[in-house]
Amino acid sequence: MVDRLAASLSELAGAPVELERPSDPEHGDYATNIALRTAPQRKQPPRELAAELAARAQELEEIERAEVAGPGFLNLWVTTAWLAEALQEIGPDYGSGSASDQAQRIQVELISANPAGPLTVGSARNGAYGDSVARLLDYAGHDVMREYYFNDAGRQVDLFRASVEARRSGQELPEGGYQGEYINELAALEVDPVQHMLGEIRREVAEFRIDIDTWRHQGEIEEEVAALLPRLDTYEAEGTIWARTSAYGDDKDRPLIRSSDGSYLYFAADVAYVRDKLERGFDLAIYVLGADHHGYVGRLKAAAAMLGYDPERIEVLIYQLVHIVEGGLTKKISKRRGDVVFLHELVEKIGVDAARWYLISRGHDQPIDIDVDLAAERSQKNPVYYVQYAHARIAGILRNVEAAEDSSVIVPKELEREERDLIKRLAEFPVIAAEAAERRAPHAIPIYAIRVADDFHRFYHEHRVVGSETEAFRLALVRAAQHVIARALDLIGVEAPERM
DSSP: OHHHHHHHHHHHHTSOOOOBOOSSGGGOSEEEOHHHHHHHHHTSOHHHHHHHHHHHHTTSTTEEEEEEETTTEEEEEEOHHHHHHHHHHOSTTTTOOTTGGGOOEEEEEEEOOOSSSSOBHHHHHHHHHHHHHHHHHHHHTOEEEEEEEEOOSSHHHHHHHHHHHHHHHTOOOOTTOOOSHHHHHHHTSSSOHHHHHHHHHHHHHHHTTOOOSEEEEHHHHHTTHHHHGGGSOEEEETTEEEEOGGGGTOSSOEEEEETTTOOBOHHHHHHHHHHHHHHTTOSEEEEEEOGGGTTHHHHHHHHHHHTTSOGGGEEEEEOOOEEEEETTEEOOOBTTTTBOOBHHHHHHHHHHHHHHHHHTSSOTTSOEEEEHHHHTOOSTTSHHHHHHHHHHHHHHHHHTOOOOOOTTOOOOSSOOHHHHHHHHHHHTHHHHHHHHHHTTOTTHHHHHHHHHHHHHHHHHHHSOOTTSTTHHHHHHHHHHHHHHHHHHHHHTTOOOOSOO
8 A cells, every 4th residue: 555655656756755654643644755866857846846736745545745845854644434445455465476476486595504402502593594585575476496506525515424423432522622511422423423413404494493304405406517627717737727717707717626636616516506596497595694694795696607607597695693691691602512402402592482483583694692581581572572462452351252253344434543553564565575585684574563553552542442432443444464474473483472
């Protein structure tokens, strides 16, 4: 609804209109600075142009009143009929399919951690963020596939095996070896530590509510390298065969193969994996990688270009570090030293819902501090609890009534301020979800969910629902709020409880 209103105003203005919610309702339901933005090109004073647009906007059936404010802002009040129509549109799938007319086949590589131990909170952010991006893209109408890439070959995996074996035999750990209690626990088991960890990671990922469609292994990918070499632009120098990636947009060339023994270096598997993804027919391959992978943006796009693919089919999202704060102290993390916080430890302390919420509560380009003490609280100071409580409270209201969902509910001629505010907030959801998918910004969803919960709690505090003169309308309103809250939580992998 809000996007359609903006489109109608854009047609009037002859330029794209962006609508904002004024913080003070005295300034309207929505406001736009379109006159300020376009006045210079039209060679008109902004207030004069805003007055012209206000007169034309009032001809729209959606607009009850339009006024000019300040240097040229346009404030708009929508009709009760518009709000009623917005309310009637809200159901369980409200806001879905925003990209259906431009749907793509998209692969999201969620996690690519090596199986040298349980998943850490860093890899958990990778998974929570990547899965939320995938959920948003799927909700927008894209055909999405989630993939986990096991880095189960190479020096780190060999060092992990050697560390476990050293513990079993009572020998000194190899230089730079892995430490920690989990190494001792693995040493006590009669298992291949890598294969055991592969199974454990699959279980952890499933328990963290991430559904993986395909699992790929580095060893499988490296088998394809030899066939790719003739297609690559390479040269030999310093005992190494190099890929000339600098000619394809990378900041420097990348080493492929050691000339001495023909062993593959990291970039060889990267190139083979790019080909593997794009040959499977994905329009877009999204990599979700940690903060130490900034150089991968250029090198992966260069790999695609060197192989003859459009480099724009590769997208790399880099997420920043996670810091765990407990008792006011930040824990230092190093898997090899044994100073590490594993995902299962975090989940044991705060639960899956809080872990998922906090791991995507900020933009992926910002580090996250998770205050374990706050995240474990079952109080309204904890934002995930606060939003879930709104959903549970609505479920409690609806349990007490027999009324079925009815799209033809009569809307009162005059709405209370809190009713208008809640409907306007709910009507924003399609735009919020679409922009979060397009910008790969799932952190917008919990921010929005908190605002919905704020508006609902304010409405419920001020107005009776069951037994009021407008009970049917208010039940429809709270049911709409329930639909939106439940969907918002689902998009970030958090449950919407019926009781708390």
